[in-house]
Amino acid sequence: MNVHKLVLFLLFVSALASCTKTTFIETPVLFTDHMVLQQNAAVKIWGKSDAGAEITITGSWxxxxxxxxxxxxEWMAELPTIEAGGPYEVTLSSGDITKTFGDVLLGEVWxxxxxxxxxxxxxxxxxxxDNAEEEAANANYPSIRLFTVERNIAFAPIDTMSTIGWEECDPTTINKxxxxxxxxxxxxxxxLNVPVGLIHSSWGGTVAEAWTSKNSLLEMGDFDATLEHISHMDGSQESLIKQYEVETEQMNLEIKKADIGLDNxxxxxxxxxxxxxDWTKIDLPTLWEATSLGNYDGSTxxxxxxxxxxxxxxxxxxLQYGAPDDYDEAWFNGVKVGENKAWAELRQYEIPAGLAKEGKNVMTIRVYDNTGAGGFMGEVKDFQLVSDNGKNLPIAKNWLAKKGFDFKDIKTIPVSLTDPNQPTVLFNAMIxxxxxxxxxxAIWYQGESNAGRAYQYRKLFQTMITDWRQQWNIGDFPFYFVQLANYQPRNAQPVDDTWAELREAQTMALSLPNTGMAVAIDIGNPLDIHPGNKQEVGRRLALNALAKTYNKEVAxxxxxxxxxxxxxxxxxISFSDIEGELSTSDNKNPEGFAIAGADKKFVWANAQIEGDKVIVSSPKVINPVAVRYAWSSNPACNLIDSSELPTSPFRTDNWKGITE
Structure with a gap:
């Protein structure tokens, strides 16, 4: 091609390119005014536009x-950021199209x-x-920005989500x-005196496997059947609803046949x-996983x-009793008097006139548990026959219990279109x-819903953490989590306990790099699974970040x-991570220690602090071999150090637990 023809060709190509006009620039809902971008990083910014369009991203810093x-x-770019500060603008431009985000801060994003x-x-x-109204009124922090992902589930990974976007932290926005x-x-x-961006994505009552991706769960092998079922959820909404209805009906038929307490x-x-x-003697309230009934989902x-x-x-x-988990049916002298599918709420069922009789009467309750622990929560005083003449009859003690069915024996488990407690569905939609x-x-507070499968959680939780790090593809970023707080009535004698085993599984996740745990065994509420002292929970999480991520000299x-x-x-007993000296929170002798011999029977131990060690013994155990500390849902425990942070619950044995 001669020079003249080459020039004409280049002019033609240039003219053709100039006719390609950018008509739009779109970005995900993560990018709005008031957002926080991670400081001192190459932050990813992405979106959609016309094919072949050149997008320029400018940070006003x-x-x-x-x-x-x-x-x-689709397009993506990595925009360098500088040290924390702002407010700035981020401008996207292509041709005649310009899109600008204002009041942008550079800071720390979690x-x-x-x-x-x-x-x-x-x-x-x-x-x-605690002090909710005061905390809200004082929440004037314009350099803290809030972003909430609305609840949603998906059977395959999606890129979209619902949110109102980034907001400044003030007494109005902080409420929810x-x-x-x-x-x-x-x-x-x-x-640190820097802006902080908080991306909140959580859902109450959910299990860890719901927050984990499919490929990582397949490596575990525990959820293969459900994952296979979910993988076929690709039909129309109408067909999926029909499938769910058919499978639910079949499941209910199987439950009626499997539950030995039912005849249809x-x-x-x-x-x-x-x-x-031949039934098991039991006092209420309790979760049946904490009794000799064992660990199962189903009915009791x-x-x-x-x-x-x-x-x-x-x-x-x-008939009044406390807080069934998950829902219940009740009979009085063989006649059904009530049922309720609300989780963890006080029950009050009126006994029809003429049904009660002088002398012997029989009360029967069937509790149905779908996932996690099952049984009763609340207080002893919640359990009573309430009379209109003011003479109430306490009924918490001396019940008999028997397993009805175990979900492991049910072949048909439908995939719900709305249930968040299914493997992968929250990862797909909200992560x-x-x-x-x-x-x-990241910070994480979860585990209550997996307590009935605490042994599995040892691997599941670490799988989820590793999964998130692989998915984000930015290395082993900091992952700090809350160990379950104390909850439930206090046990009089040493017990095996699902929540204790779950806390142990959480502690094991500290073997992963760049992790940290906020122990909350002393700031829970035995009567409320949602304790009010979130101030201290947040502070203890922040202590991990300040020490491990930001290299501050803090315990x-x-x-x-x-x-x-x-x-x-x-x-x-020897300890690590002691700040200063061992002591107790109430200046009394250490409590919460139990000791056992080779017979594996634990009794409360006498405990004394000697320097950086605790010495335990009991006249009932001549040849001790194992110790447990704070090993129950709501233990009496008081061992701290000079930082006033509590000692994490532990056991020295590896004897088979009730969730294994």
Missing amino acids: GEQVSCTTGKNG ICSGQSNMEMPVIGNWAQL FSATAYFFGREIHRK DKALFAAEDLDDS WFRKEVTLTPALAKSKLT NPLLQYTIKG YSGPMYKNIEVKNNTIE
């Missing part, structure tokens, strides 16, 4: 980068996720935050925002003359005989859309079990 959209119109104790807002009907996340962010902001719709176990001599039947005086039998009676956004790290751990040495009839 002095950085600019360009990229060209692909054939599918993902905040988990179940209800992360979701719990500063102010809400179910939230009972995660209290734990806010107090964490507030502490980071105060101590007839409640055999509610019969007044039933022989229940509870029966109790009560003797009524003539006056009580003739009065207007109400996947965030994966490109450049973050500093963050509290004493951690290191090893033991058996000396005659005593056991000497």
Whole structure:
């Protein structure tokens, strides 16, 4: 080609290119006014435009980068940021199209996720935050920015989500925002004096496998059947609803056949003359995983005989009991008096006139548990027959219990179109859309819903953490989590306990690099699974970040079990991570220690602090071999160090637990 023709060709190509006009620039809802971008990083910014369009991204702090959209119109660029500050503008431009985001801050960006104790807002009907009104009124932090992902599930990864976008933290916006996340962010902001961006994505009552991607769960092998079922959820909404209805009907038929307390719709176990001599004796409230009934999801039947005086039998009676998990049905003298599918709420069922009688009466309750622990929560005083003559009858003690069915025996488990407690569905909908956004790290408060499968959680939790790090593809970013707080009635004697085993599984995740744990064993509420002191929870999470991520000289751990040495009839316990000296929170002798010999029978131990060790013994155990500390849902425990942070619960044995 001669020079003249070459020039004409280049002019033609140039003219053709000039006719390609950019008509739009789109970005995900993560990019709005008031957003926070991670400081001192190459932050990803992405979106869609016309195929072949050149997009220029400019940060008013002095950085600019360009990229060209692909054939599918998608584009992504990495915009360098500088040290924390602002406000700035970020401008996207291509041709005649310009899109600008204002009031942008550079600072520290954290993902905040988990179940209800992360979701719990500063102010809400179910939230009972300590000093809530005062905290909200004082939440004037314009350099803290809030972003909430709305609840959603998806059966395959999606890129879109619903949100109102980034907001400044003030007394109005903070009300519905995660209290734990806010107090964490507030502490980071105060101590570092930098803007903080909090991306909140959580859902109460959810399990960890719902927050984990498919490929990582397949590596575990525990959820293969459900994952295979979910992988076929690609039909129309109408067909999926029909499929769910058919499978639910089939599941209910299988449950009726599997539940030994039922004969189709007839409640055999509610019969007044039933022989229940082989049932398990039990006091309420309790979760059945903490008893000899064992660890299973399904149903459990509870029966109790009560003797009524003539006056009580003739009065207007109400059967009252506390907080079934998940839902219940109740019978009185073989007649059904109520049912309720609300989780963890007080039950009050009126006894129809003429049903109660003088002398012997039989109460029967069937509790159905779909996932996690099952049984009763609440207080002993919640369990009573309430009379309109003011003479109430306590009924918490001396029940009998028997397993009805185990979900492991049910072949048909439908995939719900709305249930968040299914593998991958929350990762797909509420984490996947965030994966490109450049973050500093993550905080996590979850585990209550996996307590019944604590042994599995040992691997599941670490799988989820590793999964997120692989998906974000920015290395082993900081991941800090809350160990479950104390909850439930306090046990009088040492027990095996699902929550203790779950806390142990959480502690094991510290073997992963760049992780940290906020121990909350001393700041829970035995009567409320959602304790109100989220200020301290957030602070303890922030201590981990300040020490491990930001290299501040602060205590963050509290004493951690290191090893033991058996000396005659005593056991000497050594600890790591001691700040200053060991002591107790109430200036009394250490409590919460239990000791056992080779027979594996634990008894309470006498404990004394000697330097940086605790010495335990019991006259009931001549040759001790194992120690447990704070090993129950709501233990009496008081060992701290000079930082006043509590010692994490632990055990020195590896004997088979109730969730193994």
